[in-house]
Amino acid sequence: MSALLDALTRGITNYLGGRKTLLARLCVDKSDEVFRKELQGSAHHKLGAVDALAAAVACCQAQTPHCYDYASHIAEECGGRFVLHDEALIACADPVRRITSLVRETGDVTSVVIEAMSDGVVSDNELAVIEREISEAEEALRKLRRAAQAVNAAGKPRTERDMVTLPVRSMRNEVPA
Incomplete structure (x- = not known):
């Protein structure tokens, strides 16, 4: 669960004005301190799915760095993948620049x-730094995938661009604890 909250927190941390500004935009009836504790995964403060989704949507609308981490994490845990469908990507797609960022x-x-x-x-602090750097590399990889997909879509007729392919994966075998 911590990784899910970390994914959401990365987007919220980069929100213009920070957590307080986002909280005011969401118009939820909670203090900044309660919201902070919910994002930290406190045992006494639980962030609801609806509030988490609203925060993630606000971050995506603002296009904050790591805004898609939450959606990507949920999709990955459910055995799928998060794919952004946006015509604006076709106009600004540059896979070569994305490769440079990924490297x-x-x-x-x-x-x-x-x-x-x-x-x-590997200490806890070092692990946190490693995980943060990996998440930044994953974001660069997602951007590269979207840029390549946008260039691919730009070369197809409009009718083929609107087709959606859904990956089908089998569930992971759960090992009893």
């Missing part, structure tokens, strides 16, 4: 992992 992000992941492993132990 930079994967280089960052590599360096923080090597640095963390220098003493043979």
Whole structure:
């Protein structure tokens, strides 16, 4: 559950004006402190699915960095993948620029992992840094996928662009604890 809240928090943290501004926009009846505790996964404060979705939608509308992390995490946990369908992507698609960004992000992941492993132990703080860098690399990879899909779609007739393909995956075998 922590990874899901972390995915949402990454988008909210980058929201212009921060958590308080987002909270005011959502018009929910809770204080900033309660919202902060909900996002931290406090045992006494639970963030509801509707509030989490509203926050994620607001971040997506504002196009904050990591705004799609929450949707992507949910889709991945359900055995699918999150794919953004937006005609505006066709106009600004540049896969080569996205590759450059991806290489930079994967280089960052590599360096923080090597640095963390220098003493043979990965501390909680080092793990948090590694996970943050990996999420940034995943975002760069998602942007590369969307740019490549946009360039692909631009080369097809309009009728073929509107077709939706849904991946079908079998459920993971759950190992009893």
